[in-house]
Amino acid sequence: MEEEIEIVENPDGTSTIKVVRSRRNCREATKPFEDAKGKVAETKPIANPGQVGQGISNRR
Amino acid sequence: MSHYSALATRFKDRNCLVAALGDVGYKTVEVHETGAALVGYQGDYRDKSDWGLHTNDIARAVTAEVLVRRAYIDPAANDLGFARGADGAFGAIISDYDRSRHDDAWMARLTQRYNLHVDRKKAKSLGYHVKETALPNGAIKLTLTR
Numbered sequence: 292m293e294e295e296i297e298i299v300e301n302p303d304g305t306s307t308i309k310v311v312r313s314r315r316n317c318r319e320a321t322k323p324f325e326d327a328k329g330k331v332a333e334t335k336p337i338a339n340p341g342q343v344g345q346g347i348s349n350r351r
Numbered sequence: 352m353s354h355y356s357a358l359a360t361r362f363k364d365r366n367c368l369v370a371a372l373g374d375v376g377y378k379t380v381e382v383h384e385t386g387a388a389l390v391g392y393q394g395d396y397r398d399k400s401d402w403g404l405h406t407n408d409i410a411r412a413v414t415a416e417v418l419v420r421r422a423y424i425d426p427a428a429n430d431l432g433f434a435r436g437a438d439g440a441f442g443a444i445i446s447d448y449d450r451s452r453h454d455d456a457w458m459a460r461l462t463q464r465y466n467l468h469v470d471r472k473k474a475k476s477l478g479y480h481v482k483e484t485a486l487p488n489g490a491i492k493l494t495l496t497r
Contacts, residue, residue, distance in 0.1 A: 299493075
């Protein structure tokens with residue numbers, strides 16, 4: 292075995308990646324997994340044309 | 352139908368998103384290449400120019416590429432959608448009424464499941480052997496070896 296990587300997926304949606312053993316540098320080993328999951332680390336509201344300036348609606 | 356709101360996510364892999372939705376209980380998920388209208392509990396739509404306005408014109412409806420129909424959520428629920436944005440990520444479209452069930456904790460759980468599917472897919476493509484271990488705190492550890 293030349294390479295061992297540990298990835299922990301936490302219940303809050305965050306991830307940690309640890310290189311246990313690798314002949315490559317850590318960055319090269321972890322980058323494919325970081326890239327695959329994207330850079331946005333949390334959910335957040337985004338604007339849409341209908342909600343700008345509006346709060347929570349109680350309409351159903 | 353209550354007002355729809357959007358949440359940014361980092362979900363870019365559609366198949367992993369569908370699999371993650373299955374993991375959190377939504378086994379029946381619709382996938383539409385060009386999007387389909389989200390339907391509210393009264394069978395109405397929301398206008399894409401103003402997500403607070405009702406419309407019966409399907410051409411003006413808020414759409415999503417990945418949908419969980421309200422029938423699979425709750426009789427009083429509205430459809431849940433995920434629409435691909437300009438950045439390639441699927442934003443979650445959730446009605447305010449359903450925000451209590453699809454809250455931040457639910458989004459976190461969905462994100463955890465999505466991440467696991469992405470990790471497994473990437474690991475497989477890179478030739479790793481994957482061992483999965485559930486941890487006491489609800490986390491899941493993947494040990495990748497090759």
